[in-house]
Amino acid sequence: MSVLQASQQYSVSYTTLNDTLHNRHPLSYGRQTVLNTEEDKDLVAGIMLCATWGFPLRASDVSDIV
Numbered sequence: 623m624s625v626l627q628a629s630q631q632y633s634v635s636y637t638t639l640n641d642t643l644h645n646r647h648p649l650s651y652g653r654q655t656v657l658n659t660e661e662d663k664d665l666v667a668g669i670m671l672c673a674t675w676g677f678p679l680r681a682s683d684v685s686d687i688v
Contacts, residue, residue: 656688 625643629636641647655664667688672679679687 623631625639626636628634629639632638655662665684668687669684
């Protein structure tokens with residue numbers, strides 16, 4: 623399917639699709655993250671471990687850990 627056909631079929635701007643296809647404007651939403659990728663993976667592993675032990679964490683618990 624061409625970009626023009628996709629634009630017409632899905633009602634999305636041709637320019638938006640074309641720019642995304644050619645990676646002209648990479649998307650980056652929000653502010654800078656608090657944790658880096660490795661810290662984030664470690665946090666997820668800890669949360670999952672707590673859940674398997676029968677101690678699911680609330681959002682406030684995770685916030686306190688971070």
